Amino acid sequence: MSPKAGLHLHTSNRLEQLADAMALLLQHPLADPFAAEAVVIPTLGLERWLNQQLALREGICANISFLFPQKFVAWLMDTALPGRAAARFYARENLSWRIVKLLPALAGRREFAELRRYLEQPRPELRRFQLAGKIAASFDQYLAFRPRMILEWESGKGNDWQAILWRELVRSAPGLHPPALAKEFAIALQRGAAPLPERISVFCISTLPPFYTQFFQDLAQVREVHLFLMRPTPEWWSDTRSEREELRARRKAPATAQLDLQFARGNPLLASFGKLGREFLEIVSDLNPTQEQDDFVAPPTDSLLGQIQRDIFELHDPTGSASRPVAVDDRSLQFHSCHSPMREMEVLHDQLLALFAERPDLKPHEIVVMAPDISVYAPFIEAVFATAPEALQIPFSIADRGVRAENGVIDTFLRILESAESRYTASSVVGILESGALQRRFELADSDLEIIRTWIEQTGIRWGIDAEQRASLGLPAFAENSWRAGLDRLLLGYAAPARGERLFQGILAYDQIEGSLAETLGRFIEFSAALFATASALAHPRSLREWQETLRQVTARFFNADDECEPELHQLRRVLDSLGETAAFSGFDDPVPLDVLLAHLAQALASTERGSGFLVGKVTFCALKPMRTVPFRVVCLVGMNDTAYPRHTRAPGFDLIAQHPRPGDRSTRDDDRYLFLEAMLSAREVLYVSYVGQSIRDNSPIPPSVLVSELLDYTQGSFALPEATGLVRQHRLQPFSLDYFQPNSRLFSFSQENCLASASAAGKREEPPVFLGAPLEEPEAEWRDLDAPQLIRFFGNPAKFLAEQRLHLRLPRLRGLLEDSEPFEIDGLAKYGLQQDLLTRVLRGEALAPLLPVLRAGGELPPGHAGEAQFRQMVAVTEEFSGLVQDHLGTSADEVHEAQLALGDFTLRARLDMSYGGRLFHYRLTTRKPKDVLIAWIYHLTANSERETESV
Numbered sequence: 001m002s003p004k005a006g007l008h009l010h011t012s013n014r015l016e017q018l019a020d021a022m023a024l025l026l027q028h029p030l031a032d033p034f035a036a037e038a039v040v041i042p043t044l045g046l047e048r049w050l051n052q053q054l055a056l057r058e059g060i061c062a063n064i065s066f067l068f069p070q071k072f073v074a075w076l077m078d079t080a081l082p083g084r085a086a087a088r089f090y091a092r093e094n095l096s097w098r099i100v101k102l103l104p105a106l107a108g109r110r111e112f113a114e115l116r117r118y119l120e121q122p123r124p125e126l127r128r129f130q131l132a133g134k135i136a137a138s139f140d141q142y143l144a145f146r147p148r149m150i151l152e153w154e155s156g157k158g159n160d161w162q163a164i165l166w167r168e169l170v171r172s173a174p175g176l177h178p179p180a181l182a183k184e185f186a187i188a189l190q191r192g193a194a195p196l197p198e199r200i201s202v203f204c205i206s207t208l209p210p211f212y213t214q215f216f217q218d219l220a221q222v223r224e225v226h227l228f229l230m231r232p233t234p235e236w237w238s239d240t241r242s243e244r245e246e247l248r249a250r251r252k253a254p255a256t257a258q259l260d261l262q263f264a265r266g267n268p269l270l271a272s273f274g275k276l277g278r279e280f281l282e283i284v285s286d287l288n289p290t291q292e293q294d295d296f297v298a299p300p301t302d303s304l305l306g307q308i309q310r311d312i313f314e315l316h317d318p319t320g321s322a323s324r325p326v327a328v329d330d331r332s333l334q335f336h337s338c339h340s341p342m343r344e345m346e347v348l349h350d351q352l353l354a355l356f357a358e359r360p361d362l363k364p365h366e367i368v369v370m371a372p373d374i375s376v377y378a379p380f381i382e383a384v385f386a387t388a389p390e391a392l393q394i395p396f397s398i399a400d401r402g403v404r405a406e407n408g409v410i411d412t413f414l415r416i417l418e419s420a421e422s423r424y425t426a427s428s429v430v431g432i433l434e435s436g437a438l439q440r441r442f443e444l445a446d447s448d449l450e451i452i453r454t455w456i457e458q459t460g461i462r463w464g465i466d467a468e469q470r471a472s473l474g475l476p477a478f479a480e481n482s483w484r485a486g487l488d489r490l491l492l493g494y495a496a497p498a499r500g501e502r503l504f505q506g507i508l509a510y511d512q513i514e515g516s517l518a519e520t521l522g523r524f525i526e527f528s529a530a531l532f533a534t535a536s537a538l539a540h541p542r543s544l545r546e547w548q549e550t551l552r553q554v555t556a557r558f559f560n561a562d563d564e565c566e567p568e569l570h571q572l573r574r575v576l577d578s579l580g581e582t583a584a585f586s587g588f589d590d591p592v593p594l595d596v597l598l599a600h601l602a603q604a605l606a607s608t609e610r611g612s613g614f615l616v617g618k619v620t621f622c623a624l625k626p627m628r629t630v631p632f633r634v635v636c637l638v639g640m641n642d643t644a645y646p647r648h649t650r651a652p653g654f655d656l657i658a659q660h661p662r663p664g665d666r667s668t669r670d671d672d673r674y675l676f677l678e679a680m681l682s683a684r685e686v687l688y689v690s691y692v693g694q695s696i697r698d699n700s701p702i703p704p705s706v707l708v709s710e711l712l713d714y715t716q717g718s719f720a721l722p723e724a725t726g727l728v729r730q731h732r733l734q735p736f737s738l739d740y741f742q743p744n745s746r747l748f749s750f751s752q753e754n755c756l757a758s759a760s761a762a763g764k765r766e767e768p769p770v771f772l773g774a775p776l777e778e779p780e781a782e783w784r785d786l787d788a789p790q791l792i793r794f795f796g797n798p799a800k801f802l803a804e805q806r807l808h809l810r811l812p813r814l815r816g817l818l819e820d821s822e823p824f825e826i827d828g829l830a831k832y833g834l835q836q837d838l839l840t841r842v843l844r845g846e847a848l849a850p851l852l853p854v855l856r857a858g859g860e861l862p863p864g865h866a867g868e869a870q871f872r873q874m875v876a877v878t879e880e881f882s883g884l885v886q887d888h889l890g891t892s893a894d895e896v897h898e899a900q901l902a903l904g905d906f907t908l909r910a911r912l913d914m915s916y917g918g919r920l921f922h923y924r925l926t927t928r929k930p931k932d933v934l935i936a937w938i939y940h941l942t943a944n945s946e947r948e949t950e951s952v
Helices: 015-026 044-058 069-080 092-106 110-119 124-145 147-154 161-172 178-191 210-219 243-252 268-273 275-285 304-313 341-358 374-385 408-419 426-433 436-441 446-458 467-472 483-495 517-537 544-558 566-586 594-606 668-682 706-718 752-762 788-796 798-806 828-843 851-857 864-889 930-944
Strands: 006-012 037-040 064-067 199-203 224-230 291-294 333-338 367-371 396-398 619-623 632-637 683-692 728-730 785-787 897-903 906-912
Touching (some): 006 015, 015 224, 044 064, 064 069, 069 178, 092 594, 110 161, 124 147, 124 161, 124 178, 124 210, 199 210, 210 224, 210 275, 275 668, 333 341, 333 706, 341 367, 341 683, 374 396, 374 619, 408 517, 408 594, 446 483, 483 517, 544 566, 566 594, 632 668, 788 798, 788 930, 828 851, 851 864, 906 930
Parallel strands (some): 006 224, 006 291, 199 224, 333 683, 333 728, 785 906
Antiparallel strands (some): 897 906
8 A cells, every 4th residue: 555545636627727736746756767657637638738738837748648537447457457358348349249249149039129120121230230339338338327237237137138138248258347347456456466556646537437436536545546626616516506407306396395495506607507517526525535635716807708707616696786897898708690600710710810919929829719510610610711811821720520531541441441332433433542642652643633534534434343343233234334344445545546446355445545644544553453353352241350351451552651641550550450359359250241340440430539630839620529628818619509519419219327317427418518618617818609690591590509598698697798899799691791891890800802802892883894905916927817717716706716816815624523324315515426427427338337336335325225226316317317418419529629818918718628519518417506607608708709609
């Protein structure tokens, strides 16, 4: 037993004070200079903040082992109970697979009838895994919050399906779950047989299940345990209740006892938002600390926010009290109502710039912006903050976007696996190849990607690896417009060009591959072969260990372990390595299909939080997460919409904790309410709240989150707000609204672009200036020598001709999206070109039937009978039209003649190659358009300048 054994309780309303206490504690070194200090923390974000704070205070922060509570307890049990694999058999991911293994044998029992009906629906393997995951999550909560119920089930009590399933789980791993191991651990502690850290610190955990608090209490009997806790007030507030909770309690109480119920209301905000902390306070009050150290600091009252924080600190209820004055220029508490998330970010950018201007000492890393779902706001953050002018740039980082958004290698890896069960559409394959990691692996550049897109379009690739893969999807086994057909065309075109007419073993060569393009083709073929080979390799179910080896091979096939990819690959390898551990501890060795494996990987990757982007010296954008809030000078809460926060989660219908709640149980709504309170108290100077409060369609009001409404009601009822300022700023739909650029307006903007746009919109409406304000210079001499096609283009579209030929202005042609479906009819422009080609061939006396396989091989026709029918229809129309043309032509063609017409200083030339029997003929197999008359008229006039000529 350590001479300093005991529970040392440190409490404060300021995290900085707790960091000071931790730094003071670390000034007393451990007996072993090489032993790591054990610190239990709730989140990676708090770990990073504490690291930085300790380094600021002590000059360095090193040799500290930070662990989450669950991992810390498992580590201690592993140390004290060697060979027991403490709690690993009952870790959620392993427990899930153990349940998957047991469910088929148990599903036939009467008690499991409800589960059996669910599992008998389509995709039973995936349903079984998903159901097992829900059950495992519930059991994991039971272990922490209902350990006594678990032990009762184990002893034979309970005959429902959950109790039966639990006893089956225990039979394969008896005595290895945390409640049972805790008993063994307590015995080892009493014997002194458990090697433990000399000192243990638990830092700023807002709530813990009773199982863990008791564990730390037992640990304090033999070791020095320091518990650092945040409390919003030094007063006892465990018996405070909100008005809603008081009414609920009175309804549940017997009528005779309702009048005798007495509740302390205290501060309304603390009573409403603080249920989670209040219940944890009751749990902590049952502990027996050997030493208590309080270090509370009363918030200053020099601002509106400070006065609200002081009310909470002192449990002050302002109801019925006189309204307190607020300075006109007080901007410590801000509410902003916008029309959309994009407008929220534009307004936030301007408001932050204003704060920087007002507070020259304010630094970007002293600002945090939190949203209920940061992945929704991430694109808008990038669109506003990353594109601001250099003078208005605010450095920022985004955390908590999810592993796929933060790790490009993992996202690409999962897309490769997901594609194995897909149709392999052209756009999805190109999307995979857009990954920078893949381009480096296959030595491709962005310019190569544009070439590849062109090849895909021109070879008619739409979807499907080949006919066999299409058949595996239950679709007709046709090869046209598949990847195999298109790639064969590319390869044959490099080896033996066919000028678009000759087939080789049913393949029409693509003739545009030559020179250095061959290298690009080779690398693209290598990538395609690897991708399609992976699809074949992933098609068959296999055990988790076999999947582990297969996925390692996939990783090696598609990614190079270069300096840029290695950190991201390391995170992926950790998840792949866990597959073997999961197989070992779950005992699950049945074949697993790919869709189930993907579901498991998604869960495993979601739990691998890296904490990247949090507290990196910039404005931090992150998600609102429990026990994440650390102090900042400016705290911004965005997206505080009525339907977004508090978040709504529905527990499974079989969750016994949700059916029979107890004090201290976790609830998403209670977590979010307490998190809002923590965010409000952690703001040292400014609390900024924004939400979508106006409809983007009709400007009708939309209510904010109920928590925001409560804070608004409290503020408006407790303070005399200046009428000129108001509390909520209603922003305009457009950032260039004139209201943002008026003197003495509460609305403002730093955007010079929007200012110019606003001035332009408010200015006098004038006719746009003429396109050309002065005559053009005389054209060069070569413009005086024209040919008929130039004249036709001019008269066909004079403005376009002027812009392109004289002014050299050409608008870029936007590339369209790749087609992902086979053609069901021939595209209009392609059909026109094909009909003209057919007409030319008929007039030359060529047979059209041999063209059918050529057109099929080129992917121009719809597959199957539909394509053949359309071809026959086109042939019939062409032959009918060609007969009409031949009737008019009659004789053979005249000798080609070039007419030349001198018009002053200009010379017009026209090649007359459609003359038959002295007459000019013009024909096209299409509907006659004005340009056809224009072409015929210009040639007719040119020909008649030499001699009288009839035109048809």
